[in-house]
Amino acid sequence: MTMAPLELTQDMDVPKISLKGVKKAFGPKVVLDGVDLDIQRGESVVIIGGSGTGKSVLLKSILGILQPDAGSIRIDGEDTTHITGRDRERAMAKFGMLFQGAALFDSLPVWENVAFGLMQGQRVGRKEARERAVATLGAVGLGPDVANLSPSELSGGMQKRVGLARAICTNPEIIFFDEPTTGLDPIMADVINDLIVKCVKDLGATALSITHDMASARKIADRIAMLYKGKLIWVGPVSEIDNSGNAYVDQFIHGRAEGPIQMQIRAF
Amino acid sequence: MNFLSAIGRATLTFLEATGRLALFTLTALAHCLRPPFYFRHIGRQMVEIGYYSLPVVGLTAVFTGMVLALQSYSGFSRFSAESAIATVVVLSITRELGPVLAGLMVAGRIGAAMAAELGTMRVTEQVDALTTLSTNPYKYLVVPRLIAGTTMLPILVMVADIIGVFGGYLVAVYRLGFNASSYINNTWQYLEFMDVVSGLVKAAAFGFVISLMGCYHGYNSRGGAQGVGAATTNAVVSASILILVMNYLLTGIFFS
Numbered sequence: 001m002t003m004a005p006l007e008l009t010q011d012m013d014v015p016k017i018s019l020k021g022v023k024k025a026f027g028p029k030v031v032l033d034g035v036d037l038d039i040q041r042g043e044s045v046v047i048i049g050g051s052g053t054g055k056s057v058l059l060k061s062i063l064g065i066l067q068p069d070a071g072s073i074r075i076d077g078e079d080t081t082h083i084t085g086r087d088r089e090r091a092m093a094k095f096g097m098l099f100q101g102a103a104l105f106d107s108l109p110v111w112e113n114v115a116f117g118l119m120q121g122q123r124v125g126r127k128e129a130r131e132r133a134v135a136t137l138g139a140v141g142l143g144p145d146v147a148n149l150s151p152s153e154l155s156g157g158m159q160k161r162v163g164l165a166r167a168i169c170t171n172p173e174i175i176f177f178d179e180p181t182t183g184l185d186p187i188m189a190d191v192i193n194d195l196i197v198k199c200v201k202d203l204g205a206t207a208l209s210i211t212h213d214m215a216s217a218r219k220i221a222d223r224i225a226m227l228y229k230g231k232l233i234w235v236g237p238v239s240e241i242d243n244s245g246n247a248y249v250d251q252f253i254h255g256r257a258e259g260p261i262q263m264q265i266r267a268f
Numbered sequence: 269m270n271f272l273s274a275i276g277r278a279t280l281t282f283l284e285a286t287g288r289l290a291l292f293t294l295t296a297l298a299h300c301l302r303p304p305f306y307f308r309h310i311g312r313q314m315v316e317i318g319y320y321s322l323p324v325v326g327l328t329a330v331f332t333g334m335v336l337a338l339q340s341y342s343g344f345s346r347f348s349a350e351s352a353i354a355t356v357v358v359l360s361i362t363r364e365l366g367p368v369l370a371g372l373m374v375a376g377r378i379g380a381a382m383a384a385e386l387g388t389m390r391v392t393e394q395v396d397a398l399t400t401l402s403t404n405p406y407k408y409l410v411v412p413r414l415i416a417g418t419t420m421l422p423i424l425v426m427v428a429d430i431i432g433v434f435g436g437y438l439v440a441v442y443r444l445g446f447n448a449s450s451y452i453n454n455t456w457q458y459l460e461f462m463d464v465v466s467g468l469v470k471a472a473a474f475g476f477v478i479s480l481m482g483c484y485h486g487y488n489s490r491g492g493a494q495g496v497g498a499a500t501t502n503a504v505v506s507a508s509i510l511i512l513v514m515n516y517l518l519t520g521i522f523f524s
């Protein structure tokens with residue numbers, strides 16, 4: 001009687017993503033200095049932190065685009081830190097990623113960008129893939145007329161939204177958003193926030209986002225983690241962000257120049 | 269002491285670069301054999317390399333053939349060996365000038381384009397984006413270019429051979445007053461199957477090297493516009509040098 005439920009609960013307890021002591025340096029410059037984080041299935045975690053503290057590097061390390069120098073990364077309990085080739089491709093099939101710079105394929109029209117994962121990864125036919133791409137574009141507020149344009153014909157914010165559509169079009173289990181609302185107007189930013197919430201709540205995806213926009217962070221996050229000097233100095237539920245008792249977090253969320261975080265600037 | 273350490277460092281850099289290139293080549297070759305195959309991309313690259321290079325390769329070939337006929341006429345007439353001109357033209361073109369000149373022209377055209385395209389994709393994170401969309405960049409970007417380069421260059425060189433010989437014919441018949449049918453006879457008389465085949469094998473090797481250098485330098489480019497520029501230059505220069513070196517080695521293998 002006890003065996004089956006035990007296995008079941010064990011399976012439920014395995015975090016979707018588990019980071020242990022992840023370190024990454026570029027030459028002498030230490031960017032990540034032992035990051036520990038567990039993200040549960042269906043949870044939405046937002047990483048905040050100053051510009052250049054290594055948030056994007058952290059996402060890329062989890063994706064295997066960058067190799068961490070030390071530590072381990074587990075996806076669904078499987079150690080993916082050093083896997084390559086077929087195994088890496090299989091693990092990547094679970095992911096969708098919105099890059100900070102959108103990283104659209106400029107040789108392909110917008111709809112093929114969005115449908116790329118469907119056509120290449122899941123072998124969906126061109127016609128059906130196109131329909132689903134246009135539907136996803138609609139969800140990020142872009143009309144069907146945009147579908148045939150080339151990415152270079154779009155504005156920065158539109159490119160970002162196409163990148164978002166590309167990341168979610170295949171309904172991935174895990175979605176990474178690198179600054180999803182940067183470069184968008186406040187109304188569109190809120191539409192995108194709702195869309196991210198919908199991906200997590202309705203589709204059951206696990207989300208890891210980076211943002212500098214605290215309104216967006218409050219809306220999409222279940223938990224917030226703050227990266228400072230290569231470590232996560234505070235991780236907690238979004239409801240506790242205002243009384244975190246952490247001076248660094250307080251300074252950051254209120255955007256004050258004075259406080260424990262000193263910007264490396266000199267007067268001119 | 270400084271001098272020695274400089275040599276040591278240069279040697280290490282060289283070995284590291286060679287090792288990285290070898291690893292890149294082996295990985296790409298392994299991916300050539302395993303599905304999925306992107307036939308649409310292979311086709312597009314074949315058109316890009318084979319079809320759009322025809323004008324520049326054809327022009328190079330026709331002028332080379334013409335100048336060969338002129339030069340050998342002015343040289344050979346000194347010892348009244350004018351009848352050998354047709355043979356000189358056809359052998360030089362099929363064995364050497366066709367593949368080498370076509371290779372160098374295509375290296376400038378295609379090697380540079382590949383390095384610039386892949387380099388831009390690398391620095392704008394498009395290559396990383398491919399991996400997050402369950403697509404292997406080697407299979408999607410490198411393999412189609414390698415296959416297209418290796419298969420299209422022989423075809424280009426075949427065309428270049430014909431056009432080059434025709435250029436020689438034009439000059440010989442219309443400018444130097446040769447008899448048309450005897451010139452054609454002389455062209456065929458001493459031409460051996462091996463002359464043409466060796467040229468086409470060279471062409472395939474050059475095509476592979478051009479694509480490989482374009483992809484390797486583009487794929488590994490770093491650091492924005494400047495990095496892409498450097499990758500483009502390196503791709504063209506290294507492909508051209510490798511073509512000249514391999515030409516010597518292959519000639520040694522075929523005709524020693």
Ligand SMILES: Nc1ncnc2c1ncn2[C@@H]1O[C@H](COP(=O)(O)OP(=O)(O)OP(=O)(O)O)[C@@H](O)[C@H]1O
Pocket residue numbers: 026031049050051052053054055056057058100
């Ligand atoms: N490929 C790389 N090579 C060398 N250094 C790098 C590389 N990528 C990132 N870095 C360095 O790592 C640090 C963190 O970069 P990262 O892009 O992760 O910052 P970030 O936290 O995402 O900042 P932002 O909020 O401005 O996007 C930076 O100081 C950057 O200089």
Ligand SMILES: [Mg+2]
Pocket residue numbers: 055056057100178
């Ligand atoms: Mg970033």
